[in-house]
Amino acid sequence: MTRGKFITLEGGEGVGKTTNLAFIKDYLERHNISVVVTREPGGTALAEKIRRLLLDTGSEAITEHAELLLVFAARAQHIKHVIEPSLAKGAWVISDRFTDATYAYQGGGRNMRISTIEWLEHLVQGNLKPDLTVLLDAPVEIGLQRAKIRGALDRFEAEKSSFFEHVRRAYLLQAELHPERIKLIKANCPLDDVQRALMDVLRPLLR
Numbered sequence: 001m002t003r004g005k006f007i008t009l010e011g012g013e014g015v016g017k018t019t020n021l022a023f024i025k026d027y028l029e030r031h032n033i034s035v036v037v038t039r040e041p042g043g044t045a046l047a048e049k050i051r052r053l054l055l056d057t058g059s060e061a062i063t064e065h066a067e068l069l070l071v072f073a074a075r076a077q078h079i080k081h082v083i084e085p086s087l088a089k090g091a092w093v094i095s096d097r098f099t100d101a102t103y104a105y106q107g108g109g110r111n112m113r114i115s116t117i118e119w120l121e122h123l124v125q126g127n128l129k130p131d132l133t134v135l136l137d138a139p140v141e142i143g144l145q146r147a148k149i150r151g152a153l154d155r156f157e158a159e160k161s162s163f164f165e166h167v168r169r170a171y172l173l174q175a176e177l178h179p180e181r182i183k184l185i186k187a188n189c190p191l192d193d194v195q196r197a198l199m200d201v202l203r204p205l206l207r
């Protein structure tokens, strides 16, 4: 059985990850590929519980270390119970966020040490890396406006815009460091243009 491919979608608030995930799923299925769509934090019952803890605006402040460890705890479950088994069965896995989000939010946004993130990445993932990461990029204020229209803000969405500027900068740095894996697509343009660019980066994987 040929192992499936692992695709991740990244970007700041409201850049269109969820919208375009559905487009990628459709596009791959039209090419007779079996697709598993998932997300982080989340993807398993326990990881979804961890997601709720992470997004909850409850009264007890979550320390930066606790946040980082929760993110990787959820990821460990997700890899073991969803990502690896699906890839082994030949399905392609598309995840709404993965470890680049940790470099962006905990590394860039919270200013945590990159070497700590790298250590946890190696511990939890071993050699697992996405085959392709699509980074949707838009100015912070555009994404935040789109997210606000949806209603109540979660614990991350309630951060100041400087936090999201740091997140965006960290994402762009990831793309610079890993140009062979991370493909940058401008997301502040009509959806048709974004989706044309998506097809261009997906096509080489189909060969």
Ligand code: Z5A
Binding pocket: 011, 012, 013, 014, 015, 016, 017, 018, 019, 020, 040, 041, 071, 096, 097, 098, 099, 100, 101, 102, 103, 105, 106, 146, 147, 154, 156, 157, 187, 188, 189, 190, 191, 194
């Ligand atoms: N987090 C973390 O800190 N560390 C980690 O390692 C991981 C995650 C994995 C949950 O993520 C939080 O977890 C996240 C970081 C943290 N922070 N937050 N917040 P999430 O993925 O669930 O949260 P999100 O970024 O808020 O997702 P989102 O707001 O749903 O954004 P989106 O999926 O990118 O956007 P969308 O829902 O597809 O689109 C938003 C709206 O814009 C919607 O109405 C669309 O119709 C519209 N849209 C989309 N594209 C366009 C274009 N091109 N033109 C016009 N309108 C558009």
